[in-house]
Each structure stands twice: as C-alpha cells, then as structure tokens.
Amino acid sequence: MVLKRNKLYKVRELIEAIENVMPELEKEIEDRKKGVPGYGEVDQLEFIKEELEELRRLAVENKLPPKKKGHYNICGFSQMDGKLNHL
Structure with missing residues (x-):
C-alpha cells in the first residue's frame, strides 16, 4: 500500500511533535x-x-x-464531539 504524500507528511509532523515535546516532559518528570x-x-x-x-x-x-468521522480511539483515549475521555 502506498501512502499519499500529504498523509505521510502529516504522520511525520506527528512524530516530530512527539519527539520535540519528550525532552520537556522528561524535564518536568525530573523536576517533580x-x-x-x-x-x-x-x-x-x-x-x-x-x-x-x-x-x-x-x-x-x-x-x-483508522480515523472514523467524529471519533478517534488512540492509546486508550476516545474523542467524540471535541471531548477527550480516557477509556
């Protein structure tokens, strides 16, 4: 399966965003x-x-x-109508 370029780019942005926030999160953990x-x-x-x-x-x-219209379930979290709820 070949991913469309724009889809791959969005996934890459997600990966980069997570990598960028991890050092700050680790520092917060150490500070606590x-x-x-x-x-x-x-x-x-x-x-x-x-x-x-x-x-x-x-x-x-x-x-x-897979992304479903109006509903996401990633890593134990569910989002419906803009609200994020832990499952």
Whole structure:
C-alpha cells in the first residue's frame, strides 16, 4: 500500500511533535521528583510519556488506528464531539 504524500507528511509532523515535546516532559518528570512545583504529578506525567511513546511507535510503524468521522480511539483515549475521555 502506498501512502499519499500529504498523509505521510502529516504522520511525520506527528512524530516530530512527539519527539520535540519528550525532552520537556522528561524535564518536568525530573523536576517533580526533585520537589519542584508544576503541573501534574510524577505518575500522571509518566503515564502521558508512556502514551506518547506508544503513539509515536504506532505512527513510525504505520499502525495508527483508522480515523472514523467524529471519533478517534488512540492509546486508550476516545474523542467524540471535541471531548477527550480516557477509556
């Protein structure tokens, strides 16, 4: 199966965005462990990191779930009508 160029580009953007945010997320995790105040607890931030790593892996391996109109289910999250809910 050949991907259209614009679809591949969007996946590449997703991968790059995840790679760009990971160092900042890792720093936030280390800061929370050191007692530096900020948004999110260590376990919450580590959960987000794991989910982003899984999403990146799926994107790299071209195994993202199919997009359905108005509904997405990626890495245990469901989005309907603009609201993100943990499954």
